[in-house]
Amino acid sequence: MIETIVFDVGETITRDDRYWASWADWLNVPRHTLSALVGAVVAQGLDNAEALRLARPGIDVAAEYRAREAAGVGEHLDESDLYDDVRPALHALRERGVRVIVAGNQTPRAGELLRALELPADLVVTSGEWSVAKPEPEFFRRVLEVAQAAPQATVYVGDHPANDVFPARLAGLRTAHVRRGPWGHLWADDPDVVAAADWRVDSLTQLVDLVRA
Template structure:
């Protein structure tokens, strides 16, 4: 029985175009250059921050985050950054009586921005607030404690098998792989994505899948 659904953020709920566009502007390179490098490192199985290091070797990403904030060029999330199915799907899940959470590998600042959007969710949290990040098992243990449910009753939804599906499953959660965004499309037909309980192309599928028989 699923009693709670928790969502990843980037390329699950939000487009990453503003995120990477902001970094491209900050590093003074064309947007398509950074996008291509992100795709390249993802295809190689490397962390996407490696794309920033290819442009500026030795970059201290955390320090640059702080510098961007001080310069008034930090992270921003608005309604137009949400995929069009997000509010509709989250509201549909709550109408089914399910607890809905949002928890991903983002900064404290992103948590604040997401809360300002007033999504139809019961709670929002990020790795920056928790001090632990995916794919660490402790992240998913924190998800379960935060949701107040046994892991087996929690469905975690994300686009990245290595960060979202495999570690969540190892921690006892149920999983749904979302086929969108670079990681979602790249890994859609792999054995890693096949480990998910469900494989979906839209969040709109979730209220239908989880509706009582």
């Protein structure tokens, strides 16, 4: 029986469009250029921050992040950044008695912004707030602590095989791979992902049927 479902953030519940567009504008490169670079590093299995380093060699990403915040053009999230199925799916899951958690690799500021959206979730937390990020095993130990359920009664939902599906499975959780965003689409039919994921979904609303079953 599934008692808790934990959701990744980027390209699982939120779109990354605004994130990358704002970086492109800050670095003064065409948005299409940075988008293409993101696709290139994704295909190589690299951290997506490598796209920023390709756009501006030698960039100190952390320093630029602070500069953007100081300039008033830092992180921003609002209702338009959510995928359309997020609120209906999370609401329906909670109605069925499932504990809903949002926990992904994001900054403390992103955690504040997500909580301000008042999602139908029992807990919203980020790696920056925990001071440990995926795919580290400690991140998933923290997930299990807040899940308040056994690993086999907990599902981790995400788009990224290396950050979500594989480490969550190693931690003993059940896993759902969502086909959205560049990572979700690129590796949707990869044999290793197919073998590691308990479920593969195209929409978060499919998880409601999963719980019902």
